[in-house]
Amino acid sequence: MREFARLYAELDETTSTKRKLDALQAYFSKAAPENAAWAVYFLAGGKPRQAVPVKLLRQYATEYAGLDEWLFDECYNAVGDLAETIAHILPAPKQESDVGLAEWIEQRIAPLRGAAPDEVRAALFRYWDELETSERFLLVKLIGGGFRVGVSRLLVTRALSAIAAVDSKLVAQRLIGWTDGRVQPTAQGFLQLIAAPSATEHAERGGQPYPFFLAHALQADPATLGDLAAWQVEWKYDGMRAQLVSRGGLNFLWSRGEDLITERFPELMSIRLPQGTVIDGEILVWPHGDAPAPFAALQKRIGRKLLSAKLLAELPAVLVAYDLLELDGVDVRQLPQHERRVLLEQLVDQAAQPQLRLSPLVLAEDWAQLALVRTESRARGVEGMMLKAKDAQYGVGRTKDVGTWWKWKIDPFSVDAVLVYAQAGHGRRASLYTDYTFAVWDSDAEGERKLVPFAKAYSGLTDAEIAQVDNAVRRTTIERFGPVRSVKPTMVFEIGFEGIALSPRHKSGIAVRFPRILRRRDDKAVEDADTLDTLRGLLAQAPP
Amino acid sequence: MADMVVVRKEGLYCVPGGFYIDPWRPVERAVITHGHGDHARPGHAHYLCATPGMGILRSRLGQINLQGLGYGETLEHNGVRISLHPAGHVLGSAQVRMEHRGEVWVASGDYKVEPDATCAPFEPVRCHCFITESTFGLPIYRWQAQQAIFDDMNAWWRRNAQEGRCSVMLCYAFGKAQRILSGLDPSIGHIVCHGAVEPLNRIYREGGIALPPTVMMGDVDKAALRQSLVLAPPSAAGSPWIRRFGDFSDAFASGWMQLRGARRRRAVDRGFVLSDHADWPGLMQAIRATGAQRVIVTHGSIPVMVRWLCQNGYDAKGFDTEYGDEEAGEAGDA
DSSP states (O other): HHHHHHHHHHHHHHOOHHHHHHHHHHHHHOOHHHHHHHHHHHHTTTOOOOOHHHHHHHHHHHHTTTOOOOHHHHHHHHOOOOHHHHHHSSSSSSOOOOOOOIIIIHHHHHGTTTTTTHHHHHHHHHTTTTHHHHHHHHHHHHHOOOOOOOHHHHHHHHHHHHHOOOHHHHHHHHHHHTTTTOOOOOOHHHHHHSSOOOTTTTTTTTTTTOBBBBEEOOOOOOOGGOOGGGGEHHHHHHEEEEEEEEETEEEEEEEETOOBBBGHHHHHHTTTOSEEOOOOOOEEOOOOOSSSSHHHHHHHHHHHHSSSSHHHSSEEEEEEEEEEEEEEEEEOOOOHHHHHHHHHHHHHHHHTTTTEOOBBOOOOSSHHHHHHHHHHHHHHEEEEEEETTOOOOSBBBBBOTTBBBEEEEEEEEEEEEEEEEEESSOOOOOOTTEEEEEEEEEOOOOEEEEEEEEEOOSOOOOHHHHHHHHHHHHHHEEEEEEEEEEEEOOOOEEEESSSEETTTTTTSSEEEEEEEEEOOOSOOOGGOOOOOOOOHHHHHHHOO | OOOOOEEETEEEOOOTTEEEEESSSSSSEEEEEETTTTSSSSSOSEEOOOEHHHHHHHHHOOSSSSEOTTTEEEEEETEEEEEEOOOOTTTTEEEEEEETTTEEEOOOSSSSOBBBTTBBBOOOOSEEEEEEETTTTTTTTOOOOHHHHHHHHHHHHHHHTTOOOOOEEEEOTHHHHHHHHHOOTTSSSOOEOOOHHHHHHHHHHTTTTOOOBBGGGGSSOOHHHHEEEEEOGGGTSSSSSTTTTTTEEEEEEGGGSSSHHHHHHHOOOEEEEOOOSSHHHHHHHHHOOOOOOEEEEEEEEEEHHHHHHHHOOOOEEEEOOSOOOTTTTTTTTT
């Protein structure tokens, strides 16, 4: 635990990628394999299940520290992180220990799950008394779930690749499935991760997908990308990215977060493909017509545990295929994009199944004409276009080293709205009012105008702007409800969002997708902010 | 009996004595607890401070009508016996003890209970009513022993020096910088001080405080700079001055660095948790040691401290002052 806590502190302290990489390498080259295995799990984004409910952690820590509940809440509001709050309020430890990470997880933390409250309490008191602040912080994170480290999976891959002297793409491939929680990290597993390449590796892959190749957002004028003929253009769908793996007579469907989601989509499970096929594509709900249903429809499918026949009939899913990664059991990711496209077209054509569609190519004479076609995006129910270099290989993660995918998204919807509630953020934004609720004007039956909240947004402001808004929130507070403050309506912001749909669950009757702050509108008076009618007008632009 | 000290729009006012303590508007008579800008302001007709703090006050406020009083010495004014006692915050910092008709009040100014080498250690003073600061008045603030922090600082500096990288330590120029200096290991390399820090070092040395040798930037050649530690005020971050150090690792030293959120907002490589204020246990210890039944809480976490103290049997209330800026949360002198 001590070594891991030190690593965590080093990763947390520096913003330099090189120093993070150095710290990771130093750790992995000396940690015992069973501990390193768990470290990989956490650093690569594995999320431990909660072993003790947060409510109990909070209660026992308050007792241990001899504080009152209200005082704990004050502390929590200042810190903005439960584990950190607990780590800071506990009195100094009287014992010392240095137990390895694996033993902590397997022998000490796992048994807490479902244990009697008295046992949990006694165990926590014992553990807290032998750890110092940074270790206590980690312990509570590991017990309470929700552990996150400020390091990318790519960086972990690079560190492992460096100490093992194995190609980092191979390490990335081996890391697939490490963090999905079904297989427990072991010393043997770690040694395989850093072992020399073997001939049987591909065959041992089972139903595992490949690391996803991710696109970059195109900010520049697309004409800067050169000749349009060098680019394969497709629509950018607003669905769920997925890989369909067909091996050993079974289909496996994987989300981008490497969750196995096969059971959620029985219609895709039944797609028949030649053995040893892996397709990359987008899951969409597409009942009929030329445009898929909005994302909200897919969300209904994802959220439902039991899939009734009625639901499956109303909201049928399809896989829109746009890349081919494996064919006849052979990894074809190194072929250029245009060759993979030809193979994909043949495959989809031969499969001949309605729930497997080919992502159509968008053709145009030049960039100007393409830009014109792009204006149809909203009516087609897509977010814009994908531009894929025709000679690009299928890379690992968000890289540009073997060719690039660009996402060329349409401008978001936008309205001017008024800030009405603010809440302090977490982590880097603790003790700062950074989470805002925005409202637009509506008139009631008597014609009285009032502000109706319609969206929450957290992102889009610079640190300097946040400081200004934070200050204004404190100055214009009307009321406090726990961590939330209602404020006098004085500030107008332009709010952008990707999609809009009717929603009986929202007070405004409208739900927007990916709301964020585009800019502060100091030039606009509160009275001139947009109305609910403006929002309703935007509904008409979105596909039904 | 009427309260001996009240808040007026000019500042904390000793009613029978007819003088102010750290007033924020110009007054006739001001007793100054220490030289930080939010406590020692210009424009008063007459100043009184602890003798070791006179140099600082003169350097910051220029030609003022200043009277010094040694720690523990007494002075009578309008029937109030005034004495000053070390607050352990910075050089010359003092608590103000006021005795009138047998009743004793103490105003703490800013204080720290852990002793350090750059100023006289905090002295508990028995009183009936204690006016305490509360900058770090939450149980999340518990400081490590300062030697552990100095060890961390030296280890950070040593490692940077070995890797040929300059170390830039950002901290408040008065008090914090000198305290850090007293804990640095000068065998690692040169200690370079920013133009805002060096004049204060001089005053400390003149006051008999031993500090390791320091140099100005122009005194060190480029190669030696890479083994150096630079002490600079937070305002120097991102300035052209600091960019001249090339590839450097930066750190910030303040009690606020206790929280990850504050550290990450600072976006420095290291945050050292070193404060010249009392932590939560320190505040509680200091309050207990006064034996006071009444406690008045100023600048910091007033509502929290007042509620906690009342719950623990004290007669506590708050004073709204213009010291520090609790909402700003990252006051420089913490």
